[in-house]
Amino acid sequence: MIDSSETIAAISTPVGEGGIGIIRISGPAARPISLKVFSPVRPLKDLEERRLVYGAITGPSGEGPIDSGFLVFMKGPRSYTGEDTVEIHCHGGPLILKKALEAVLKGGARLAERGEFTKRAFLNGKLDLAQAESVIDLIRARTESSLSAARGRLDGLFSKKVNGIKEMLLDLVTRIEAELDFPEDVAGVTEEFFTSESARAREDLSRLISTYDEGRVLKEGVKVLILGRPNVGKSSLLNVLLKEERAIVTPAPGTTRDIIEEVLNIRGIPVRLMDTAGLRESDDIAESIGVKAARDRISSADMILFVIDSSLYGEGSAESPDSTLLKELEGKKVIVTANKSDLADEAALDAVKKRFSGQNPRFISALHSRGIEELKDAVYEVAVGRGRSVHERAAGELVANLRHKLSLERSLEGLIRSMDAFKGGLPRELVATDLRWAVDRLGEITGETTTEDILDRIFSGFCIGK
Secondary structure (H helix, E strand, C coil): CCCCCCCEEEECCCCCCEEEEEEEEECCCHHHHHHHHEEECCCCCCCCECCCEEEEEECCCCCCEEEEEEEEEECCCCCCCCCCEEEEEEEECHHHHHHHHHHHHHCCCEECCCCHHHHHHHHCCCCCHHHHHHHHHHHHCCCHHHHHHHHHHHCCHHHHHHHHHHHHHHHHHHHHHHHHHCCCCCCCCCHHHHHHHHHHHHHHHHHHHCCHHHHHHHHHCEEEEEEECCCCCHHHHHHHHHCCCCCCCCCCCCCCCCCEEEEEEECCEEEEEEECCCCCCCCCHHHHHHHHHHHHHCCCCCEEEEEEEHHHCCCCCCCCHHHHHHHCCCCCCEEEEEECCCCCCHHHHHHHHHHCHHHCCEECECCCCECHHHHHHHHHHHHHCCCCCCCCCCHHHCCCCHHHHHHHHHHHHHHHHHHHHHHCCCCHHHHHHHHHHHHHHHHHHHCCCCCHHHHHHHHCCCCCCC
16 A cells, blocks of 8 residues: 655656646645745745645755746645645646656655556545546547546446445345344345345346446447458558548559558547558568568457458459458458449449358448448447447446456356355355355445555556656
Protein backbone atom coordinates (compact mmCIF):
# COMPACT_ATOMS: atom_id res chain seq x y z
CA MET A 1 0.00 0.00 0.00
CA ILE A 2 1.10 3.59 -0.51
CA ASP A 3 2.50 5.70 2.29
CA SER A 4 -0.11 8.44 2.75
CA SER A 5 2.38 10.51 4.78
CA GLU A 6 4.41 11.12 1.62
CA THR A 7 3.67 13.99 -0.73
CA ILE A 8 3.97 13.15 -4.41
CA ALA A 9 4.40 15.29 -7.52
CA ALA A 10 4.52 14.84 -11.29
CA ILE A 11 3.96 16.61 -14.59
CA SER A 12 0.32 15.99 -15.48
CA THR A 13 0.26 17.35 -19.03
CA PRO A 14 1.55 15.51 -22.13
CA VAL A 15 5.21 15.52 -23.10
CA GLY A 16 6.10 18.16 -25.68
CA GLU A 17 5.41 21.82 -26.28
CA GLY A 18 2.11 23.34 -25.26
CA GLY A 19 0.48 26.58 -24.21
CA ILE A 20 0.10 25.39 -20.62
CA GLY A 21 1.89 22.79 -18.50
CA ILE A 22 0.73 21.55 -15.09
CA ILE A 23 2.68 20.22 -12.11
CA ARG A 24 0.40 18.29 -9.75
CA ILE A 25 1.30 17.88 -6.05
CA SER A 26 -0.73 15.71 -3.65
CA GLY A 27 -0.26 14.81 0.00
CA PRO A 28 -0.13 16.33 3.47
CA ALA A 29 2.73 18.70 2.60
CA ALA A 30 1.40 19.80 -0.80
CA ARG A 31 0.61 23.34 0.35
CA PRO A 32 3.89 24.18 2.19
CA ILE A 33 6.02 22.56 -0.55
CA SER A 34 4.26 24.54 -3.27
CA LEU A 35 4.88 27.81 -1.41
CA LYS A 36 8.59 27.03 -1.34
CA VAL A 37 8.72 27.31 -5.13
CA PHE A 38 5.86 29.71 -5.81
CA SER A 39 5.81 33.39 -4.83
CA PRO A 40 2.47 35.22 -5.25
CA VAL A 41 2.77 38.72 -6.72
CA ARG A 42 0.62 39.97 -3.87
CA PRO A 43 1.05 38.90 -0.22
CA LEU A 44 -1.56 36.40 0.92
CA LYS A 45 -2.96 35.96 4.43
CA ASP A 46 -3.92 32.45 3.48
CA LEU A 47 -4.07 30.31 0.35
CA GLU A 48 -7.73 30.29 -0.60
CA GLU A 49 -9.17 27.02 -1.81
CA ARG A 50 -9.95 26.61 -5.54
CA ARG A 51 -8.77 30.09 -6.48
CA LEU A 52 -6.08 30.77 -9.06
CA VAL A 53 -3.22 32.88 -7.71
CA TYR A 54 -0.71 34.54 -10.03
CA GLY A 55 2.98 34.54 -9.16
CA ALA A 56 6.55 33.51 -9.93
CA ILE A 57 7.97 29.98 -9.96
CA THR A 58 11.49 29.78 -8.52
CA GLY A 59 13.82 27.24 -6.98
CA PRO A 60 13.11 26.12 -3.37
CA SER A 61 15.96 28.20 -1.93
CA GLY A 62 15.38 31.41 -3.81
CA GLU A 63 17.29 30.42 -6.94
CA GLY A 64 16.63 32.36 -10.12
CA PRO A 65 13.12 32.50 -11.60
CA ILE A 66 11.94 29.56 -13.69
CA ASP A 67 8.67 30.96 -15.01
CA SER A 68 5.55 32.85 -14.04
CA GLY A 69 2.13 31.25 -13.80
CA PHE A 70 -0.75 30.30 -11.55
CA LEU A 71 -1.23 28.14 -8.46
CA VAL A 72 -4.50 26.58 -7.30
CA PHE A 73 -5.02 24.81 -3.96
CA MET A 74 -7.64 22.07 -3.40
CA LYS A 75 -8.04 20.99 0.18
CA GLY A 76 -8.70 17.35 0.92
CA PRO A 77 -10.99 15.51 0.90
CA ARG A 78 -12.57 17.77 -1.74
CA SER A 79 -9.95 16.99 -4.36
CA TYR A 80 -9.31 14.32 -7.00
CA THR A 81 -7.08 12.27 -4.71
CA GLY A 82 -8.95 13.06 -1.50
CA GLU A 83 -5.77 14.69 -0.15
CA ASP A 84 -4.51 18.27 -0.09
CA THR A 85 -3.64 18.94 -3.73
CA VAL A 86 -1.89 21.81 -5.47
CA GLU A 87 -1.53 22.43 -9.20
CA ILE A 88 1.06 24.83 -10.60
CA HIS A 89 0.17 26.07 -14.08
CA CYS A 90 3.07 27.40 -16.16
CA HIS A 91 4.09 27.59 -19.80
CA GLY A 92 4.13 24.19 -21.47
CA GLY A 93 7.77 23.98 -22.51
CA PRO A 94 9.58 20.70 -21.67
CA LEU A 95 12.52 22.46 -20.02
CA ILE A 96 10.30 24.77 -17.97
CA LEU A 97 8.24 21.83 -16.69
CA LYS A 98 11.35 19.78 -15.95
CA LYS A 99 12.92 22.59 -13.89
CA ALA A 100 9.64 23.36 -12.09
CA LEU A 101 9.20 19.68 -11.17
CA GLU A 102 12.81 19.46 -9.96
CA ALA A 103 12.17 22.47 -7.73
CA VAL A 104 9.09 20.81 -6.23
CA LEU A 105 11.00 17.57 -5.62
CA LYS A 106 13.84 19.48 -3.95
CA GLY A 107 11.20 21.14 -1.81
CA GLY A 108 10.26 17.80 -0.26
CA ALA A 109 7.95 15.93 -2.63
CA ARG A 110 8.57 12.50 -4.10
CA LEU A 111 8.12 11.71 -7.81
CA ALA A 112 4.78 9.98 -8.26
CA GLU A 113 4.61 6.44 -9.57
CA ARG A 114 2.47 5.50 -12.56
CA GLY A 115 -1.20 6.04 -11.77
CA GLU A 116 -0.46 6.96 -8.16
CA PHE A 117 -2.78 9.98 -8.10
CA THR A 118 -5.71 7.80 -9.20
CA LYS A 119 -4.59 5.00 -6.88
CA ARG A 120 -4.76 7.43 -3.97
CA ALA A 121 -8.21 8.51 -5.12
CA PHE A 122 -9.28 4.85 -4.97
CA LEU A 123 -7.68 4.18 -1.58
CA ASN A 124 -9.24 7.35 -0.18
CA GLY A 125 -12.71 6.30 -1.32
CA LYS A 126 -13.13 8.90 -4.07
CA LEU A 127 -13.56 6.18 -6.72
CA ASP A 128 -14.12 2.44 -6.64
CA LEU A 129 -11.69 0.29 -8.62
CA ALA A 130 -13.93 -0.08 -11.69
CA GLN A 131 -14.32 3.71 -11.82
CA ALA A 132 -10.57 4.19 -11.40
CA GLU A 133 -9.90 1.86 -14.34
CA SER A 134 -12.31 3.88 -16.48
CA VAL A 135 -10.08 6.97 -16.10
CA ILE A 136 -7.51 5.52 -18.50
CA ASP A 137 -10.35 4.49 -20.86
CA LEU A 138 -11.56 8.08 -20.82
CA ILE A 139 -8.11 9.37 -21.74
CA ARG A 140 -7.66 6.83 -24.54
CA ALA A 141 -11.15 7.15 -26.05
CA ARG A 142 -11.04 7.64 -29.83
CA THR A 143 -14.73 8.05 -30.70
CA GLU A 144 -17.76 9.80 -29.22
CA SER A 145 -19.29 6.45 -28.29
CA SER A 146 -16.18 5.12 -26.54
CA LEU A 147 -15.85 8.45 -24.72
CA SER A 148 -19.48 8.27 -23.60
CA ALA A 149 -19.03 4.68 -22.42
CA ALA A 150 -15.92 5.53 -20.40
CA ARG A 151 -17.69 8.55 -18.92
CA GLY A 152 -20.61 6.33 -17.90
CA ARG A 153 -18.30 3.86 -16.16
CA LEU A 154 -16.51 6.72 -14.40
CA ASP A 155 -19.91 7.99 -13.22
CA GLY A 156 -20.56 4.55 -11.71
CA LEU A 157 -23.12 3.04 -14.10
CA PHE A 158 -21.28 -0.28 -14.37
CA SER A 159 -20.46 -0.38 -10.65
CA LYS A 160 -24.14 0.17 -9.89
CA LYS A 161 -25.03 -2.90 -11.97
CA VAL A 162 -22.43 -5.03 -10.19
CA ASN A 163 -23.42 -3.78 -6.75
CA GLY A 164 -27.09 -4.51 -7.47
CA ILE A 165 -26.27 -8.19 -8.11
CA LYS A 166 -23.96 -8.28 -5.10
CA GLU A 167 -26.74 -6.98 -2.84
CA MET A 168 -29.02 -9.81 -4.01
CA LEU A 169 -26.38 -12.42 -3.22
CA LEU A 170 -25.52 -10.77 0.11
CA ASP A 171 -29.17 -10.87 1.12
CA LEU A 172 -29.28 -14.59 0.37
CA VAL A 173 -26.08 -15.45 2.20
CA THR A 174 -27.01 -13.26 5.18
CA ARG A 175 -30.34 -15.05 5.56
CA ILE A 176 -28.69 -18.47 5.38
CA GLU A 177 -25.94 -17.53 7.85
CA ALA A 178 -28.52 -16.07 10.24
CA GLU A 179 -30.46 -19.32 10.02
CA LEU A 180 -27.29 -21.25 10.86
CA ASP A 181 -26.31 -18.98 13.78
CA PHE A 182 -29.79 -18.57 15.29
CA PRO A 183 -31.83 -21.63 14.25
CA GLU A 184 -34.43 -21.11 17.00
CA ASP A 185 -35.03 -17.42 16.30
CA VAL A 186 -34.75 -17.11 12.50
CA ALA A 187 -37.08 -18.75 10.01
CA GLY A 188 -35.30 -20.96 7.48
CA VAL A 189 -34.77 -19.93 3.89
CA THR A 190 -37.49 -21.64 1.88
CA GLU A 191 -36.75 -23.47 -1.34
CA GLU A 192 -39.15 -21.21 -3.21
CA PHE A 193 -37.40 -18.03 -2.00
CA PHE A 194 -33.85 -19.34 -2.65
CA THR A 195 -34.75 -20.66 -6.10
CA SER A 196 -36.42 -17.43 -7.13
CA GLU A 197 -33.69 -15.07 -5.87
CA SER A 198 -30.74 -17.16 -7.04
CA ALA A 199 -32.31 -17.56 -10.50
CA ARG A 200 -32.77 -13.80 -10.74
CA ALA A 201 -29.12 -13.20 -9.77
CA ARG A 202 -27.99 -15.85 -12.23
CA GLU A 203 -29.94 -14.23 -15.05
CA ASP A 204 -28.52 -10.78 -14.22
CA LEU A 205 -24.96 -12.13 -14.13
CA SER A 206 -25.38 -13.97 -17.43
CA ARG A 207 -26.89 -10.91 -19.08
CA LEU A 208 -24.03 -8.69 -17.90
CA ILE A 209 -21.37 -11.18 -19.05
CA SER A 210 -23.01 -11.35 -22.48
CA THR A 211 -22.30 -7.63 -23.06
CA TYR A 212 -18.52 -8.15 -23.04
CA ASP A 213 -18.03 -8.40 -26.80
CA GLU A 214 -19.92 -5.15 -27.34
CA GLY A 215 -18.18 -3.37 -24.48
CA ARG A 216 -14.71 -4.53 -25.50
CA VAL A 217 -15.23 -3.41 -29.09
CA LEU A 218 -16.45 -0.02 -27.94
CA LYS A 219 -13.46 0.40 -25.63
CA GLU A 220 -10.62 -1.19 -27.61
CA GLY A 221 -11.99 -1.05 -31.15
CA VAL A 222 -11.24 -3.70 -33.76
CA LYS A 223 -8.21 -4.42 -35.90
CA VAL A 224 -9.30 -4.77 -39.51
CA LEU A 225 -6.82 -6.13 -42.06
CA ILE A 226 -7.36 -5.23 -45.72
CA LEU A 227 -6.13 -8.29 -47.59
CA GLY A 228 -6.14 -9.58 -51.16
CA ARG A 229 -4.15 -10.08 -54.34
CA PRO A 230 -2.21 -7.21 -55.96
CA ASN A 231 -4.11 -4.52 -57.83
CA VAL A 232 -7.58 -5.41 -56.55
CA GLY A 233 -8.02 -1.96 -54.97
CA LYS A 234 -6.98 -2.43 -51.34
CA SER A 235 -5.24 0.94 -51.10
CA SER A 236 -8.08 2.64 -52.95
CA LEU A 237 -10.49 1.17 -50.40
CA LEU A 238 -8.35 2.48 -47.54
CA ASN A 239 -8.32 5.94 -49.09
CA VAL A 240 -12.07 6.07 -49.66
CA LEU A 241 -12.80 4.85 -46.12
CA LEU A 242 -10.49 7.50 -44.67
CA LYS A 243 -11.66 10.13 -47.16
CA GLU A 244 -8.06 11.10 -47.85
CA GLU A 245 -5.18 9.98 -50.08
CA ARG A 246 -3.35 8.03 -47.37
CA ALA A 247 -1.98 5.23 -49.56
CA ILE A 248 -0.27 5.52 -52.95
CA VAL A 249 -2.41 4.11 -55.76
CA THR A 250 -0.98 3.23 -59.19
CA PRO A 251 -2.01 0.84 -61.98
CA ALA A 252 1.16 -1.20 -61.33
CA PRO A 253 0.68 -4.24 -59.05
CA GLY A 254 2.74 -4.42 -55.87
CA THR A 255 2.80 -0.69 -55.08
CA THR A 256 2.11 -1.19 -51.35
CA ARG A 257 5.08 -2.68 -49.49
CA ASP A 258 4.71 -1.59 -45.85
CA ILE A 259 1.71 -1.98 -43.55
CA ILE A 260 -0.24 1.30 -43.55
CA GLU A 261 -2.33 1.82 -40.39
CA GLU A 262 -4.99 4.42 -39.61
CA VAL A 263 -7.87 4.64 -37.12
CA LEU A 264 -11.39 5.23 -38.44
CA ASN A 265 -14.67 5.81 -36.60
CA ILE A 266 -17.29 3.40 -37.94
CA ARG A 267 -20.73 3.80 -36.36
CA GLY A 268 -19.15 4.83 -33.07
CA ILE A 269 -16.52 2.10 -32.75
CA PRO A 270 -12.78 2.72 -33.29
CA VAL A 271 -11.51 0.66 -36.23
CA ARG A 272 -7.78 0.28 -36.86
CA LEU A 273 -7.46 -0.25 -40.60
CA MET A 274 -4.34 -1.95 -41.92
CA ASP A 275 -3.59 -1.86 -45.65
CA THR A 276 -1.19 -4.58 -46.76
CA ALA A 277 0.90 -5.71 -49.68
CA GLY A 278 -0.88 -7.83 -52.30
CA LEU A 279 -0.57 -11.56 -51.64
CA ARG A 280 1.53 -13.19 -54.36
CA GLU A 281 4.91 -14.81 -54.93
CA SER A 282 7.48 -12.18 -55.88
CA ASP A 283 11.21 -12.04 -56.70
CA ASP A 284 11.30 -8.45 -55.44
CA ILE A 285 12.88 -8.55 -51.97
CA ALA A 286 10.99 -5.50 -50.64
CA GLU A 287 7.65 -6.78 -51.90
CA SER A 288 8.32 -10.25 -50.47
CA ILE A 289 8.97 -8.70 -47.06
CA GLY A 290 5.69 -6.79 -47.37
CA VAL A 291 3.79 -9.96 -48.26
CA LYS A 292 5.27 -11.78 -45.26
CA ALA A 293 4.30 -8.86 -42.99
CA ALA A 294 0.73 -9.06 -44.32
CA ARG A 295 0.48 -12.78 -43.58
CA ASP A 296 1.98 -12.26 -40.11
CA ARG A 297 -0.81 -9.80 -39.27
CA ILE A 298 -3.60 -12.28 -40.03
CA SER A 299 -3.46 -14.01 -36.64
CA SER A 300 -3.75 -10.75 -34.66
CA ALA A 301 -6.53 -9.20 -36.78
CA ASP A 302 -10.08 -9.18 -35.39
CA MET A 303 -11.56 -8.99 -38.86
CA ILE A 304 -10.41 -9.17 -42.48
CA LEU A 305 -11.71 -7.27 -45.47
CA PHE A 306 -10.81 -9.74 -48.22
CA VAL A 307 -10.80 -7.64 -51.39
CA ILE A 308 -11.35 -9.21 -54.81
CA ASP A 309 -11.58 -7.74 -58.32
CA SER A 310 -15.13 -8.62 -59.33
CA SER A 311 -14.55 -7.54 -62.94
CA LEU A 312 -12.27 -10.57 -63.49
CA TYR A 313 -15.06 -13.08 -62.86
CA GLY A 314 -17.37 -14.51 -65.47
CA GLU A 315 -18.90 -17.69 -66.79
CA GLY A 316 -15.72 -18.86 -68.43
CA SER A 317 -13.28 -17.84 -65.68
CA ALA A 318 -11.17 -20.57 -64.13
CA GLU A 319 -10.96 -21.27 -60.40
CA SER A 320 -9.68 -18.04 -58.92
CA PRO A 321 -6.64 -17.76 -56.64
CA ASP A 322 -9.01 -15.75 -54.43
CA SER A 323 -10.69 -19.00 -53.37
CA THR A 324 -7.33 -20.52 -52.45
CA LEU A 325 -6.33 -17.49 -50.41
CA LEU A 326 -9.70 -17.44 -48.69
CA LYS A 327 -9.13 -20.99 -47.42
CA GLU A 328 -6.11 -19.69 -45.49
CA LEU A 329 -8.45 -17.43 -43.53
CA GLU A 330 -10.68 -20.17 -42.11
CA GLY A 331 -11.63 -19.44 -38.51
CA LYS A 332 -11.33 -15.67 -38.97
CA LYS A 333 -14.11 -13.12 -39.32
CA VAL A 334 -13.99 -12.32 -43.05
CA ILE A 335 -15.99 -9.92 -45.19
CA VAL A 336 -15.52 -10.66 -48.88
CA THR A 337 -15.35 -7.20 -50.49
CA ALA A 338 -16.00 -7.36 -54.22
CA ASN A 339 -14.37 -4.20 -55.59
CA LYS A 340 -14.55 -2.74 -59.13
CA SER A 341 -18.21 -3.69 -59.40
CA ASP A 342 -18.60 -0.70 -61.76
CA LEU A 343 -16.42 -2.57 -64.30
CA ALA A 344 -18.13 -5.95 -63.87
CA ASP A 345 -20.94 -7.10 -66.13
CA GLU A 346 -23.96 -9.05 -64.91
CA ALA A 347 -22.27 -12.39 -65.61
CA ALA A 348 -19.27 -11.43 -63.51
CA LEU A 349 -21.43 -10.20 -60.62
CA ASP A 350 -23.48 -13.41 -60.70
CA ALA A 351 -20.26 -15.47 -60.77
CA VAL A 352 -18.99 -13.68 -57.65
CA LYS A 353 -22.29 -14.28 -55.84
CA LYS A 354 -22.20 -17.95 -56.75
CA ARG A 355 -18.54 -18.56 -55.91
CA PHE A 356 -18.69 -16.73 -52.57
CA SER A 357 -22.29 -17.49 -51.69
CA GLY A 358 -21.29 -18.69 -48.23
CA GLN A 359 -19.53 -15.39 -47.44
CA ASN A 360 -22.30 -12.96 -48.53
CA PRO A 361 -19.96 -10.76 -50.63
CA ARG A 362 -20.30 -6.97 -50.42
CA PHE A 363 -20.12 -5.22 -53.78
CA ILE A 364 -18.35 -1.87 -53.87
CA SER A 365 -16.61 0.53 -56.20
CA ALA A 366 -13.78 2.26 -54.38
CA LEU A 367 -13.23 4.47 -57.41
CA HIS A 368 -16.80 5.85 -57.30
CA SER A 369 -17.38 5.39 -53.52
CA ARG A 370 -20.29 3.03 -54.13
CA GLY A 371 -21.34 0.52 -51.50
CA ILE A 372 -19.00 2.03 -48.89
CA GLU A 373 -21.72 2.84 -46.35
CA GLU A 374 -23.12 -0.69 -46.69
CA LEU A 375 -19.61 -2.06 -46.15
CA LYS A 376 -19.31 0.02 -42.96
CA ASP A 377 -22.60 -1.45 -41.77
CA ALA A 378 -21.20 -4.94 -42.38
CA VAL A 379 -18.04 -4.15 -40.41
CA TYR A 380 -20.17 -2.88 -37.53
CA GLU A 381 -22.44 -5.94 -37.58
CA VAL A 382 -19.52 -8.36 -37.56
CA ALA A 383 -17.77 -6.41 -34.79
CA VAL A 384 -20.65 -6.18 -32.30
CA GLY A 385 -22.87 -9.03 -33.48
CA ARG A 386 -25.61 -9.07 -36.09
CA GLY A 387 -28.76 -7.33 -34.95
CA ARG A 388 -27.11 -5.85 -31.86
CA SER A 389 -26.22 -2.25 -31.21
CA VAL A 390 -24.04 -0.61 -28.59
CA HIS A 391 -26.48 2.32 -28.73
CA GLU A 392 -29.48 0.29 -27.55
CA ARG A 393 -28.56 0.74 -23.88
CA ALA A 394 -26.30 2.88 -21.77
CA ALA A 395 -22.80 1.99 -23.01
CA GLY A 396 -21.37 2.69 -19.56
CA GLU A 397 -23.23 -0.38 -18.26
CA LEU A 398 -21.47 -2.78 -20.66
CA VAL A 399 -18.62 -5.03 -19.53
CA ALA A 400 -15.53 -3.63 -21.27
CA ASN A 401 -12.69 -5.04 -19.18
CA LEU A 402 -11.46 -8.65 -19.32
CA ARG A 403 -10.69 -8.60 -15.59
CA HIS A 404 -14.28 -7.68 -14.88
CA LYS A 405 -15.61 -10.40 -17.21
CA LEU A 406 -13.50 -13.09 -15.54
CA SER A 407 -14.62 -12.00 -12.06
CA LEU A 408 -18.27 -12.06 -13.19
CA GLU A 409 -17.81 -15.55 -14.64
CA ARG A 410 -16.23 -16.82 -11.42
CA SER A 411 -19.05 -15.26 -9.42
CA LEU A 412 -21.56 -17.04 -11.65
CA GLU A 413 -19.71 -20.32 -11.11
CA GLY A 414 -19.94 -19.87 -7.34
CA LEU A 415 -23.64 -19.05 -7.55
CA ILE A 416 -24.35 -22.13 -9.67
CA ARG A 417 -22.44 -24.32 -7.17
CA SER A 418 -24.56 -22.91 -4.35
CA MET A 419 -27.75 -23.59 -6.33
CA ASP A 420 -26.68 -27.17 -6.99
CA ALA A 421 -25.76 -27.63 -3.31
CA PHE A 422 -29.13 -26.28 -2.15
CA LYS A 423 -31.05 -28.40 -4.64
CA GLY A 424 -29.01 -31.47 -3.69
CA GLY A 425 -29.84 -31.07 -0.01
CA LEU A 426 -26.21 -30.49 1.04
CA PRO A 427 -25.50 -28.72 4.36
CA ARG A 428 -26.43 -25.04 4.36
CA GLU A 429 -22.85 -24.20 5.38
CA LEU A 430 -21.68 -25.30 1.92
CA VAL A 431 -24.40 -23.25 0.26
CA ALA A 432 -23.35 -20.19 2.25
CA THR A 433 -19.65 -20.75 1.49
CA ASP A 434 -20.26 -20.83 -2.27
CA LEU A 435 -22.49 -17.76 -2.10
CA ARG A 436 -19.90 -15.85 -0.06
CA TRP A 437 -17.27 -16.81 -2.65
CA ALA A 438 -19.51 -15.46 -5.41
CA VAL A 439 -19.95 -12.18 -3.49
CA ASP A 440 -16.18 -11.80 -3.04
CA ARG A 441 -15.59 -12.22 -6.78
CA LEU A 442 -17.90 -9.26 -7.40
CA GLY A 443 -15.97 -7.36 -4.74
CA GLU A 444 -12.84 -7.84 -6.86
CA ILE A 445 -14.39 -5.67 -9.55
CA THR A 446 -15.05 -2.67 -7.33
CA GLY A 447 -11.91 -3.18 -5.23
CA GLU A 448 -13.38 -4.41 -1.96
CA THR A 449 -11.55 -7.75 -2.09
CA THR A 450 -8.66 -6.97 -4.45
CA THR A 451 -5.06 -7.84 -3.62
CA GLU A 452 -2.16 -5.38 -3.71
CA ASP A 453 -0.45 -7.07 -6.67
CA ILE A 454 -3.63 -6.66 -8.77
CA LEU A 455 -3.80 -2.99 -7.79
CA ASP A 456 -0.17 -2.49 -8.79
CA ARG A 457 -0.76 -4.17 -12.13
CA ILE A 458 -3.83 -2.04 -12.86
CA PHE A 459 -2.30 1.33 -12.00
CA SER A 460 1.03 0.57 -13.66
CA GLY A 461 -0.80 1.00 -16.98
CA PHE A 462 -1.46 4.67 -16.23
CA CYS A 463 0.82 7.58 -17.05
CA ILE A 464 2.90 9.04 -14.21
CA GLY A 465 0.93 12.27 -13.96
CA LYS A 466 -2.45 10.51 -13.57
